[in-house]
Amino acid sequence: MIFQNELNILKTKIIKLFLIQLIVLIAVMVIFKLTNNQSLTPGAILGLTYDDKSLPVELFLYGLNWSFAIISSLYIFMESFKLGIQNLFLRGSLKKWIIVKTILIIGYVFIYKCIFYIIISFIGNINYLNFQMFLYYPTDILLSLIFIFISLLVLTFLKSYTTSIVIICMLFLVILIFPITVVSLKTYLYILLLSLLILVGLFYRIFKKRYYNIYEKI
Amino acid sequence: MKIEVKNVSKSFKKVPVLENININFEPGNIYALVGRNGSGKSVFLKLLCGFYKPDAGEILIDGIDIIKNGDFPPSTRALIDSPSFLPELSGLENLSLLAKVQSNLTKEDIEKTLEMVNLTEEMNKNYIFYSYGMKQKLGIAQVLMENPDLMIFDEPFNGIEEKTVIKLREIFLKLKEENKIIIISTHIKDDVKLLADYIYQFDDKRITLIENVE
Numbered sequence: 001m002i003f004q005n006e007l008n009i010l011k012t013k014i015i016k017l018f019l020i021q022l023i024v025l026i027a028v029m030v031i032f033k034l035t036n037n038q039s040l041t042p043g044a045i046l047g048l049t050y051d052d053k054s055l056p057v058e059l060f061l062y063g064l065n066w067s068f069a070i071i072s073s074l075y076i077f078m079e080s081f082k083l084g085i086q087n088l089f090l091r092g093s094l095k096k097w098i099i100v101k102t103i104l105i106i107g108y109v110f111i112y113k114c115i116f117y118i119i120i121s122f123i124g125n126i127n128y129l130n131f132q133m134f135l136y137y138p139t140d141i142l143l144s145l146i147f148i149f150i151s152l153l154v155l156t157f158l159k160s161y162t163t164s165i166v167i168i169c170m171l172f173l174v175i176l177i178f179p180i181t182v183v184s185l186k187t188y189l190y191i192l193l194l195s196l197l198i199l200v201g202l203f204y205r206i207f208k209k210r211y212y213n214i215y216e217k218i
Numbered sequence: 219m220k221i222e223v224k225n226v227s228k229s230f231k232k233v234p235v236l237e238n239i240n241i242n243f244e245p246g247n248i249y250a251l252v253g254r255n256g257s258g259k260s261v262f263l264k265l266l267c268g269f270y271k272p273d274a275g276e277i278l279i280d281g282i283d284i285i286k287n288g289d290f291p292p293s294t295r296a297l298i299d300s301p302s303f304l305p306e307l308s309g310l311e312n313l314s315l316l317a318k319v320q321s322n323l324t325k326e327d328i329e330k331t332l333e334m335v336n337l338t339e340e341m342n343k344n345y346i347f348y349s350y351g352m353k354q355k356l357g358i359a360q361v362l363m364e365n366p367d368l369m370i371f372d373e374p375f376n377g378i379e380e381k382t383v384i385k386l387r388e389i390f391l392k393l394k395e396e397n398k399i400i401i402i403s404t405h406i407k408d409d410v411k412l413l414a415d416y417i418y419q420f421d422d423k424r425i426t427l428i429e430n431v432e
Contacts, residue, residue, distance in 0.1 A: 086269060086298060087360060091319040092290045 219245055219280055219293065219367040219399060221266070226275035228261055235261050237423040239275070243399050245367070248390060250410035251403040252428075253420030259403040260298060262420070263370050266401070267296050279368075296370035301357025305346035309337060309356045312345055313363060321364045331363040332356075334389055336382045351377040358386065368399045375409050387413055 221243040228236045235258045243249060251259045264270045265277060268284050268291050276283045284291050303312040310328060317323040332341045335355040340348065348356065354377050361369050375383050390400055390413055402410055410417065417429035 086267070086296065087302065087316055088319065089269070089290055090267060090294055090296060091316065 221368065221399065222278040223266070224276050224278070226265060226272045226277060228258075228265060228270060228272050234423055236265075236425075239425050241418065241425055243368075243401065245397045245399055246394055247415045248394050248400045248402065248410075248413055250407075250414035250417045251401065251420060251425075252407045252410070252417060253403075253405065255405055257420040258423060259405075259420050260372050262425070263296065263298050263372055263401065263403060266368075266370060267291060267294060267298070269298075291368070293367040294370070295361040295364060295366045295368075296372075297357040297361050297374060298370065298372040301353045301360070303345045303353075303356060303360075306344060308342045308344055309348065309352070309359075310341040312356065313360060316360060317363060323363060328359075328363055331359045334362060334385070335359045336385065349377075351379065351382075354378055355382065362389070362393075366398075369393070369401070371400070371402045373404055374402060375404070 223239055223241045223243075226236060226239040227234065239262065251262065253259050261270065265272055268277075271285055277285060279291055303309075304315070307315065309332065310325075313328045313332070314323075314325065317328060329338070329341065332338055335358050337352060337355045337359060340352055345353070345356070354374070358371065358374055361371065374386070378386070390402075393400060394415075402414070404410055407417070414429070416427060419426045419428045
């Protein structure tokens with residue numbers, strides 16, 4: 001039931017966030033196009049690819065797309081903490097709730113990206129919708145993991161969400177200045193595993209810091 | 219249910235907040251904890267709920283140390299700090315969501331609880347549009363709805379109109395007759411004078427019994 005209710009809550013939130021993000025992305029693209037006179041591929045317009053790394057516009061839109069995906073997922077995650085860690089703890093369902101939440105957030109980021117891939121397929125008549133699409137863009141996932149890692153690090157040490165989000169955005173732009181080259185699948189998997197381990201550790205730390213000693217019961 | 223707090227101490231960043239607290243809570247009584255802001259009342263309530271771990275001492279519920287052996291305190295509901303609910307859902311939906319976690323309350327049961335706290339008219343309104351008093355009422359309803367054995371309220375009457383406060387007092391007295399333990403903390407002693415069987419004062423990191431109505 002928690003899963004179903006969480007989905008219902010997220011539905012309205014996601015639709016709103018998605019529309020806002022789409023509008024901002026298109027607005028940024030239009031402004032850049034008007035001021036820079038550069039031609040962009042449909043993928044670049046929606047911030048899905050940055051095929052031509054010499055074009056800072058593409059890189060910026062790419063970064064913006066990922067920023068939106070990750071920041072909004074973190075926002076949704078933190079927002080639903082409002083349900084009350086205390087209320088759930090006293091009902092003995094905190095562990096279950098955190099598992100559900102984590103699954104939903106990971107799902108959200110991927111669904112978010114998929115929706116953009118569907119849109120690009122319509123706009124550009126390009127077949128991005130295949131099983132290996134994420135492997136075509138391993139940097140997507142890698143970048144997101146590094147970004148999540150830094151975001152959680154910031155959230156761990158700062159109490160204000162607003163300040164944290166601002167710092168996270170700035171850090172994300174710094175990451176984008178040094179774009180990661182496509183690595184081999186083996187190396188990629190190693191990094192993925194390492195990042196996941198760090199993520200688990202950070203989640204644990206965040207809980208310890210923010211939510212008293214409840215974490216000891218999880 | 220019987221609660222025993224034995225020699226409990228708690229400090230934050232080496233600053234002691236509570237020192238050597240000893241108190242027992244028996245069923246069929248209303249306990250009031252009074253003290254100025256920052257005297258450690260809320261910290262004490264969080265210790266009772268298992269949100270904080272005491273630095274020393276133990277908290278036993280029916281003889282079981284909830285910190286060491288328990289998963290979460292049995293049959294306990296609490297309103298501590300500000301009530302927290304999902305803003306996109308109505309008051310009724312928020313309570314339904316929480317009720318589904320452990321109990322099998324019907325919609326009618328929840329509506330009845332909302333009526334008890336005079337929130338019927340606003341129960342279908344989204345939580346985001348609730349006033350401070352309405353949020354407080356929903357927080358109280360969240361505690362009451364599953365009829366737990368131990369009910370903990372931190373400043374429950376804050377922001378609530380007199381009519382509802384009077385009604386809540388009657389409800390608390392009725393629950394007391396049903397053998398429940400009710401613990402209310404407040405910084406205004408007059409809030410609980412009409413209600414409490416025992417009034418404890420929090421001061422200088424210690425707890426003292428200042429009034430025993432019985």
